[in-house]
Amino acid sequence: MPVKLEIHPEKCVGCRTCELACSFKKTGNFDPHLSRVQVAIGNPRTIMYPVACIQCAEQSCVKACPVSALRKDEVTNAVLLDSDICTGCGLCVKSCPYSAISMDERGRRPLICDLCGGDPECVKWCPTGALEARKI
Amino acid sequence: MIKMTPAPCYCGKILEVDLSRGNTAERPLDPAVTRKLVGGKGLAAWLLYKMVKPGTDPFSEQNVLIFATGPLTGTIAPSQRGLVCAKSPLTGTFSDSYFGGHFIQELKYAGYDALVIRGRAERLSYLWINDGHVELRDASGLRGQDTTQTSLSIKRELGDAKVKVACIGPAGERRVRFALIDCDVKRQAGRGGLGAVMGSKNLKAVAVRGTGSVGVAKPQEFFETARKFHRTLLESEAVRTVWSRYGTAGSVEFSNMQGFFPTRNFQDGHIEEGERLSGVSQSKLLWLRRVACYACPIICSAISFIRRGPHSGTVLDGIEYETTGLLGANCGLTDPEVVAYANYLCDELGLDTISAGGVIGFAMELFERGIWRDPELEALRLRFGNGEAVLKLIRKISYREGVGDLLAEGVKGVAERVGGKAGDFAIHVKGLETPAWPPRGAPGMGLALATADRGGCHERGWPIGYEVEGIPGPSGPVERLSLEGKAEIVKWEQDWFAAVDTLVGCDFSRTGLMPEDSAKLLSAATGWEINAEEFLKIGERVWNLTRMFNVREGFTRKDDDLPRRFKEEPLPSGPAKGHMISSADLNRLLDDYYRLRKWDSNGIPTREKLAELGLGEFL
Numbered sequence: 001m002p003v004k005l006e007i008h009p010e011k012c013v014g015c016r017t018c019e020l021a022c023s024f025k026k027t028g029n030f031d032p033h034l035s036r037v038q039v040a041i042g043n044p045r046t047i048m049y050p051v052a053c054i055q056c057a058e059q060s061c062v063k064a065c066p067v068s069a070l071r072k073d074e075v076t077n078a079v080l081l082d083s084d085i086c087t088g089c090g091l092c093v094k095s096c097p098y099s100a101i102s103m104d105e106r107g108r109r110p111l112i113c114d115l116c117g118g119d120p121e122c123v124k125w126c127p128t129g130a131l132e133a134r135k136i
Numbered sequence: 137m138i139k140m141t142p143a144p145c146y147c148g149k150i151l152e153v154d155l156s157r158g159n160t161a162e163r164p165l166d167p168a169v170t171r172k173l174v175g176g177k178g179l180a181a182w183l184l185y186k187m188v189k190p191g192t193d194p195f196s197e198q199n200v201l202i203f204a205t206g207p208l209t210g211t212i213a214p215s216q217r218g219l220v221c222a223k224s225p226l227t228g229t230f231s232d233s234y235f236g237g238h239f240i241q242e243l244k245y246a247g248y249d250a251l252v253i254r255g256r257a258e259r260l261s262y263l264w265i266n267d268g269h270v271e272l273r274d275a276s277g278l279r280g281q282d283t284t285q286t287s288l289s290i291k292r293e294l295g296d297a298k299v300k301v302a303c304i305g306p307a308g309e310r311r312v313r314f315a316l317i318d319c320d321v322k323r324q325a326g327r328g329g330l331g332a333v334m335g336s337k338n339l340k341a342v343a344v345r346g347t348g349s350v351g352v353a354k355p356q357e358f359f360e361t362a363r364k365f366h367r368t369l370l371e372s373e374a375v376r377t378v379w380s381r382y383g384t385a386g387s388v389e390f391s392n393m394q395g396f397f398p399t400r401n402f403q404d405g406h407i408e409e410g411e412r413l414s415g416v417s418q419s420k421l422l423w424l425r426r427v428a429c430y431a432c433p434i435i436c437s438a439i440s441f442i443r444r445g446p447h448s449g450t451v452l453d454g455i456e457y458e459t460t461g462l463l464g465a466n467c468g469l470t471d472p473e474v475v476a477y478a479n480y481l482c483d484e485l486g487l488d489t490i491s492a493g494g495v496i497g498f499a500m501e502l503f504e505r506g507i508w509r510d511p512e513l514e515a516l517r518l519r520f521g522n523g524e525a526v527l528k529l530i531r532k533i534s535y536r537e538g539v540g541d542l543l544a545e546g547v548k549g550v551a552e553r554v555g556g557k558a559g560d561f562a563i564h565v566k567g568l569e570t571p572a573w574p575p576r577g578a579p580g581m582g583l584a585l586a587t588a589d590r591g592g593c594h595e596r597g598w599p600i601g602y603e604v605e606g607i608p609g610p611s612g613p614v615e616r617l618s619l620e621g622k623a624e625i626v627k628w629e630q631d632w633f634a635a636v637d638t639l640v641g642c643d644f645s646r647t648g649l650m651p652e653d654s655a656k657l658l659s660a661a662t663g664w665e666i667n668a669e670e671f672l673k674i675g676e677r678v679w680n681l682t683r684m685f686n687v688r689e690g691f692t693r694k695d696d697d698l699p700r701r702f703k704e705e706p707l708p709s710g711p712a713k714g715h716m717i718s719s720a721d722l723n724r725l726l727d728d729y730y731r732l733r734k735w736d737s738n739g740i741p742t743r744e745k746l747a748e749l750g751l752g753e754f755l
Binding site for chain 1: 210211212238245284287288320321322347348349350351352355359363366370424425426427428429430431432433435439441451452453
């Protein structure tokens with residue numbers, strides 16, 4: 001089912017549980033640096049903001065990719081990466097106006113939310129509903 | 137023989153830094169130690185016992201400062217914290233202080249189960265740990281910076297906003313004996329003066345960046361168990377109706393009604409208009425938004441903003457219950473804006489709010505009674521309820537200016553120096569200023585304060601829940617003011633707290649997670665088969681280890697004592713009006729407690745007990 005990740009920063013409490021859930025789902029370990037969602041936290045914590053791909057209409061990442069390793073999935077609405085084609089150039093990271101793509105420096109592959117196939121794990125763990133998977 | 141390796145949830149490495157010699161070393165984590173003492177408090181207590189010889193001056197190069205993780209640190213297990221530990225300059229005991237936030241997880245992601253710091257740097261420095269790369273950097277430019285500035289300056293210097301910092305403020309630099317360590321983001325290891333130990337080592341901060349991962353023995357089982365417990369906490373009544381709505385300040389009304397709210401240096405347990413400091417009041421006047429520590433569904437904290445008065449525009453974390461009690465009622469203050477600003481100053485300059493409120497309230501009483509005469513106190517008009525004087529004293533203490541230099545020694549130090557009758561009004565246990573849960577009206581709480589390993593502390597056992605709120609103890613319900621069954625509750629609480637502290641879990645997780653729940657998480661993380669009974673046994677083992685540290689320093693039954701006020705002055709108001717814990721009562725409680733613990737009548741663990749706990753080989 002196609003969904004869209006909705007982010008409600010005013011509800012975020014900065015616990016970063018989403019990062020842990022995401023990294024476990026993707027790697028089997030707890031490794032927030034490999035999470036597709038990253039929580040920006042200020043000091044003082046007047047600002048807390050989960051950052052992840054929101055499946056925007058612009059799709060500048062898809063357009064920026066020189067080898068067409070990124071595509072929009074028709075079924076889930078997610079932007080999907082083909083790791084075999086990807087060269088790790090990082091143009092998608094630079095192109096995203098929301099800073100929603102980060103780079104796995106070890107694997108030299110971009111980290112982008114794939115919506116867990118339509119049922120995002122981070123949403124299930126968020127204690128306050130700051131992350132929401134909205135059906136479209 | 138198969139060589140033992142630590143379970144996958146450990147990094148298997150301890151980082152040791154000698155600031156005097158300027159060298160660092162990675163030591164393997166001994167699996168035999170983790171199997172017995174698990175991590176966190178157990179690991180730190182063992183390291184401290186081995187590395188710090190009895191009689192060591194807490195401010196000497198020989199004292200060590202230990203940051204420790206636990207087996208669940210950095211995983212998705214709910215409500216995890218970190219701990220820092222050293223021999224305390226306030227008490228001379230073993231001293232461990234816990235903090236939420238994100239610092240300790242970063243240390244584990246950098247590859248270390250613990251960080252051990254000894255020696256003293258030649259000049260003010262900070263430690264930079266970038267995964268496996270360790271470097272001591274000059275911090276002379278950071279001298280005098282408050283905790284927020286320090287954290288931000290270091291991130292700017294290192295060019296990475298994701299660096300996590302633990303640092304001291306001006307108070308720690310000046311070795312104020314109750315200086316705190318501020319841990320990213322704005323969570324404090326407050327108690328016991330460990331910030332002063334850090335200052336004595338010329339260490340302004342520890343900055344960490346880690347990009348490693350943490351694995352567990354049974355990933356799917358662990359993940360699903362953690363998921364269930366996140367939900368348990370999120371849906372528990374206490375979390376839903378109190379913690380996540382009003383935070384720790386949700387206890388103000390209960391405490392003020394039941395006669396525990398420390399008022400005017402603990403003279404009373406109730407203050408007029410105390411509700412102005414309650415969670416309900418704060419949520420209307422001060423709070424901007426709720427905040428949580430790492431992977432925590434309890435969400436007990438709040439970012440606050442002072443909206444009116446001379447300090448409007450100030451942003452702070454708080455005000456926590458303990459701070460409303462000690463910096464508020466204990467100094468005769470109930471104005472939320474003034475207490476919030478006092479809280480802010482303590483956080484930024486680097487003072488433990490509990491001890492700061494304790495020592496200022498004490499000074500107020502000494503001055504009002506004419507026991508301590510000083511022109512500076514006269515000029516401050518140091519009377520209960522004078523908020524301006526409290527704010528001025530917080531600065532004077534932090535910079536050790538004028539009378540602040542003496543107050544920086546803590547209640548016990550002030551009592552000794554002022555002399556005369558001052559000791560009669562000194563509210564501390566073993567030198568640690570007591571928290572906002574005084575024992576008149578709950579004798580079990582008295583025993584818990586008297587026997588807590590780091591001195592007067594409510595986070596080593598909190599019998600008030602059983603005595604006043606009616607939670608059944610291990611042998612059923614107890615009468616509030618009776619001595620019956622209280623030692624058993626204190627032992628149960630201390631063992632449970634100590635076990636949770638090895639993980640390192642937050643105290644508040646105990647509102648939803650029972651020992652069998654923590655045991656399940658520990659089992660799935662390590663691959664060991666641990667049940668509730670064994671989990672509590674770990675706690676008992678660790679509790680005996682910290683006791684042995686204190687015994688070796690010369691602490692015995694005579695030190696398991698309460699302030700004179702709690703033993704001789706009846707509580708003036710509230711449901712427990714007239715109650716006190718006489719010396720005879722305290723002695724009866726201690727006899728019961730030592731018997732249950734299988735310690736001798738002088739409070740020293742017996743050889744048999746230590747052998748039964750498998751501690752013989754460790755000591």
